[in-house]
Amino acid sequence: MAGRPPLPAAAPVRGSGDGGARGQYDWDRLAARARRRRALSHAALTGFLVLASVPILLPYFWVLTISFSAKTGGIESVVLWRACGVLIPAVIAFALGRILLPRRRQRWILAGFVTGAAVIAISVAIGPYLHFENYRFFWVADIVRDLPGRGQATHYAQFPSVWIAFRNSLLLAVTQTALVVVVATLAGYYISRFAFAGRASFLQALLVLHAFPAMTLIIPIFLLMHWIGMLDTITGVILVICTLELPFAIFIMKGFFDAVPWDIEMSAMTDGASRRQAFVKVVLPQVKVGMLAIGVFAFIRGWEEYVFVRTLLFEKANWMMSLYLWWVADDIMGVDYGIVAAVAVFYIVPSLLLYLFCQRFLVQMSLGGIKG
Amino acid sequence: MARIELSGIRKEWGEVVAVEDMDLVIEDGEFVAVLGPSGCGKSTTLFMLAGIYAPSAGVMRFDGSLVNEVESRDRNVGIVFQSYALYPHMSVRENIAFPLRFKKVPDAEARRRVEAIARLVQVHDLLDRRPGEMSGGQQQRVALARALVKEPQLLLLDEPLSNLDATLRLTMRTEIKRLQRQLEVTTILVTHDQVEATTMADRIVCMSKGRIEQVAAPAELYARPASLFVASFVGAPPINVLAGRAEGAEVVVNGLRLGRVGEGGAAGEVVLGIRPEHIRFDAHGLAGRIDQIEPMGRETLYLVETPMGGVRVLEGGAGVRFALGDSVRIGFRPEDSLLFDRESGALVPGARVAPPAG
Numbered sequence: 001m002a003g004r005p006p007l008p009a010a011a012p013v014r015g016s017g018d019g020g021a022r023g024q025y026d027w028d029r030l031a032a033r034a035r036r037r038r039a040l041s042h043a044a045l046t047g048f049l050v051l052a053s054v055p056i057l058l059p060y061f062w063v064l065t066i067s068f069s070a071k072t073g074g075i076e077s078v079v080l081w082r083a084c085g086v087l088i089p090a091v092i093a094f095a096l097g098r099i100l101l102p103r104r105r106q107r108w109i110l111a112g113f114v115t116g117a118a119v120i121a122i123s124v125a126i127g128p129y130l131h132f133e134n135y136r137f138f139w140v141a142d143i144v145r146d147l148p149g150r151g152q153a154t155h156y157a158q159f160p161s162v163w164i165a166f167r168n169s170l171l172l173a174v175t176q177t178a179l180v181v182v183v184a185t186l187a188g189y190y191i192s193r194f195a196f197a198g199r200a201s202f203l204q205a206l207l208v209l210h211a212f213p214a215m216t217l218i219i220p221i222f223l224l225m226h227w228i229g230m231l232d233t234i235t236g237v238i239l240v241i242c243t244l245e246l247p248f249a250i251f252i253m254k255g256f257f258d259a260v261p262w263d264i265e266m267s268a269m270t271d272g273a274s275r276r277q278a279f280v281k282v283v284l285p286q287v288k289v290g291m292l293a294i295g296v297f298a299f300i301r302g303w304e305e306y307v308f309v310r311t312l313l314f315e316k317a318n319w320m321m322s323l324y325l326w327w328v329a330d331d332i333m334g335v336d337y338g339i340v341a342a343v344a345v346f347y348i349v350p351s352l353l354l355y356l357f358c359q360r361f362l363v364q365m366s367l368g369g370i371k372g
Numbered sequence: 373m374a375r376i377e378l379s380g381i382r383k384e385w386g387e388v389v390a391v392e393d394m395d396l397v398i399e400d401g402e403f404v405a406v407l408g409p410s411g412c413g414k415s416t417t418l419f420m421l422a423g424i425y426a427p428s429a430g431v432m433r434f435d436g437s438l439v440n441e442v443e444s445r446d447r448n449v450g451i452v453f454q455s456y457a458l459y460p461h462m463s464v465r466e467n468i469a470f471p472l473r474f475k476k477v478p479d480a481e482a483r484r485r486v487e488a489i490a491r492l493v494q495v496h497d498l499l500d501r502r503p504g505e506m507s508g509g510q511q512q513r514v515a516l517a518r519a520l521v522k523e524p525q526l527l528l529l530d531e532p533l534s535n536l537d538a539t540l541r542l543t544m545r546t547e548i549k550r551l552q553r554q555l556e557v558t559t560i561l562v563t564h565d566q567v568e569a570t571t572m573a574d575r576i577v578c579m580s581k582g583r584i585e586q587v588a589a590p591a592e593l594y595a596r597p598a599s600l601f602v603a604s605f606v607g608a609p610p611i612n613v614l615a616g617r618a619e620g621a622e623v624v625v626n627g628l629r630l631g632r633v634g635e636g637g638a639a640g641e642v643v644l645g646i647r648p649e650h651i652r653f654d655a656h657g658l659a660g661r662i663d664q665i666e667p668m669g670r671e672t673l674y675l676v677e678t679p680m681g682g683v684r685v686l687e688g689g690a691g692v693r694f695a696l697g698d699s700v701r702i703g704f705r706p707e708d709s710l711l712f713d714r715e716s717g718a719l720v721p722g723a724r725v726a727p728p729a730g
Contacts, residue, residue: 263457266424271518272445272474285461 046095060348063341069129070338082125090118134338135346137162137328160316162343165324170350172238172309172320173302179242180249180298181291187246188253188290189279203254209247218311225312232314240308245301249294256290257283292361300351321347374434374525374558375400376421381430383416390416392582394430401556403549405573407563409605413582414562418528421560423447434525445474447526450519450557454531456511458503464490464514465499471522489521492551509540516548520555527552527559533568545571566606570594578602600717603645603710609673612651612683614644615714623711623725625680628658633706633724641714644725648673648686650708653693657703658728662694676702680728703727 062080069079097110141161191199221240222231230236260283268278284291306322313323325347329340355362376398383391391413398404406414419425420432423444432440439447450471458467465486472482490496493513503511512532519527532548533541549572552559563569569576570590578585578593578601586598597603603611616625618640623630625644649671660678667673671688685702687693694700704727711723 261455261457263453263455264459266419266422266444267451267453267457267518268459268470269424269444270422270447270449270451271471271522274445277474282459285459 043099063344065126066337067134067341067345068131069126070134070336070341079126079129083122086118086121086125090114134336134342137339137343138346159327160319160324162324162346164317165319165321166346168234168318169303169321172234172241172305173299176238176242176245176302177295177298179238180245181295183242184246184249184253184294185284185287185291187250188255188287189257189283191250191254192257203251206247206251210251214244215307218307221308222311231312232318234313234318237305237309237312238302240312241302241305245298249298252294253287253290256287260286289361292358296354296358296362299354303351375436376526376558376560377431377433377436378417379431379433381417381420381427381432383413383420383425384428389582391420391427394584396577396584396587398558398560400435401558403552403559403561403572403574404577405561405563405569405575406577406579407566407569407605408579409564412579414564414579415530417579418451418530418560418562421526422449422451422528448522448524449526449528450522450524451528452512452515452519452530452532454534456503456515456535458511458514458518460503463500463502464495464506467503467514468499468517468521471518475522485521486517489517492520492554493517493547508536509544512536512544516551520551520557524557527557529559529561531563531565532561533563534565541568548572566608570606578605580605596719597645597710598719600643600645600712600714600719603712603719607647609648609684609686611710612644612646612648614646614681614683616642616644618642618711628679628728630728631726633726642720643712643714643717645710645712646683646704646708648684649688651683651685651702651704653685653687653700654703654727655701657701659699659701662696662698662700665692665694665696667692674700676700678702 061083062077065079065083070076093114094111097107097114101107101110141159191203225231225236225240228236230239264282264286265278268282269275273281304322305320306326309318309320309323310326313320319327321343325340325343328343329335376396378394378396381391381394381396382389394417406417408414416425420427423439423442423446427440431438434447459470462470468486468490469482472485477485487496487499490499493516495510495513495517498506498510498514503514506514512535515532529548533544536544545568561569561572570593573590575587576590576593577587580601586593586602588596588598593602594606597606600613604613614625616623616630618632621632623632623642623644630644658678658680660676660683662674663677663682664675665672666675671686672690672692674685674687674694676683676685683702706724706726709725711720711725712718713720
């Protein structure tokens with residue numbers, strides 16, 4: 001920089017000579033226009049996303065407020081509206097602060113102030129309505145026992161503990177996730193790397209299987225389960241859901257393996273690795289995002305499963321969370337929406353946590369993942 | 373370091389013959405380039421040496437011992453791939469140390485060797501980076517370090533320079549050559565770039581369609597190509613190739629009769645080859661007209677239309693002397709002419725052609 005000659009004095013003149021001014025661009029004006037456009041499109045995008053997410057978020061939020069406020073039998077929307085009345089201004093204040101305040105420090109101060117105000121307003125507005133009675137299923141094993149008229153309930157009318165359903169659901173989801181990830185990874189690798197007779201048609205069959213509506217198979221599957229003696233067993237359900245989940249997972253994994261160049265595998269083998277070591281130490285780390293993705297999908301699929309567990313499981317000891325939720329809604333005289341909402345919240349939390357935790361990996365997948 | 377012997381090596385993929393009955397001996401510490409166009413079987417040969425492909429037939433020996441069935445990981449061969457094939461999830465240090473993990477080298481010793489080799493290829497400042505955070509040239513050096521750290525008996529380079537920009541290619545060329553001399557490791561370079569081959573290698577194996585066309589030192593390959601293929605593949609701008617017929621003591625090219633000089637008894641269809649730099653402007657030569665001019669800095673390439681056909685003439689050091697459409701006369705020395713049999717493509721040894729008089 002030191003040796004650079006100074007700019008000639010005549011260079012940056014704007015509007016100095018009479019002929020020169022017209023030929024030059026007004027850079028400041030153009031820059032201002034670009035800034036305005038950027039701000040406008042940013043605002044439009046933000047507005048659109050907010051509007052689009054309202055109908056998605058509102059019902060969940062409502063479920064949450066019901067679960068903490070509803071008294072037996074009735075549902076009131078007053079808590080929802082009051083909560084919204086506090087939260088919406090708070091969110092708008094956050095957004096405005098983000099847009100208008102230039103300094104990070106100022107934003108933090110505003111955020112702290114808004115949060116404090118919102119907490120106080122919430123506790124004043126809906127504090128008296130809040131209670132945990134709807135969550136009593138955590139500690140009361142049979143929630144229908146103390147309902148009026150159900151005191152002398154028979155064995156068949158009794159509810160199992162929610163923890164049994166939770167354990168079963170977890171078992172189903174975790175086991176089938178493990179199976180799907182292991183099988184799909186190995187199968188995807190094989191399909192990606194080895195030529196074998198019928199490879200192309202196998203791939204097509206995978207897609208067809210994935211697109212095939214599983215519901216239409218429900219009667220054949222029921223009969224099959226009956227014949228092989230797996231009706232009303234969790235193992236049976238796990239196998240069925242795995243089977244339905246695998247085609248898609250294999251296809252995804254094949255795409256991930258395709259993106260891993262042959263060269264690094266060959267390189268690992270000349271570096272002294274066996275084929276298996278090359279696979280484990282060099283290839284697998286390249287596809288772990290894919291494994292995570294199919295793992296999350298498989299877990300959520302297993303966790304949310306309703307139709308097949310409803311069809312293939314009867315015994316109360318085999319209830320899943322989805323069945324528990326359904327029976328809570330169905331089996332209580334005059335649906336107690338407070339409990340239904342509380343169970344729903346409890347049911348959502350694990351998959352929500354998992355999703356939040358893995359979100360950034362899943363986003364990567366859509367960018368770098370599926371390549372044929 | 374090893375002496376490599378290939379005899380009758382053959383590789384078939386179903387019906388396709390990728391490498392056909394190859395015989396080749398590479399001396400200990402030698403730097404050999406395998407040169408040929410894409411699909412000539414040079415990479416297949418390389419992968420067979422590395423043990424990734426098994427030859428369909430033939431015998432492969434390292435230092436006299438048969439290695440056909442020895443697994444890739446036991447051959448102690450270092451290989452640098454065209455794509456470098458670094459492991460993206462490992463740091464440079466882990467990449468270079470990877471081969472040592474399988475050799476049960478103690479940690480302290482491994483660290484020492486990694487740092488020594490990294491210093492040698494000048495990546496010792498980058499040891500904690502990931503491959504994705506480096507330039508192509510740096511990745512190339514890391515790949516080289518990883519191939520060399522295990523002290524291989526054979527170093528294989530698969531088009532190692534083709535992904536680098538022109539300046540870097542020059543630097544790496546010199547550096548690889550220096551390293552090879554310093555470490556005295558037997559090295560095989562596979563390339564389609566004749567300049568890489570001629571500048572780096574002690575000997576060049578020129579391949580075409582799975583067969584070895586010629587094995588020779590760079591200068592000899594250029595001066596005495598064994599076949600028309602070698603003559604046209606080696607040399608830039610390419611050699612002038614003129615089809616003709618040998619008739620008694622004359623060669624007829626495009627109706628023009630050229631006298632034959634010396635022995636060498638080709639008859640029938642022949643091809644005359646003369647390198648552009650061997651043709652000169654000569655006041656007593658064959659008349660022609662300048663059809664195109666390509667200034668290349670130090671040299672100028674002219675395309676001259678003559679009764680023999682279009683001829684490239686490369687002239688050095690004189691600047692651009694002519695303009696388009698100028699009438700010129702060209703000639704060449706008989707000892708610079710090469711005569712090939714058109715059918716087999718083989719050089720007719722000793723056969724020369726005298727330049728036509730104007």
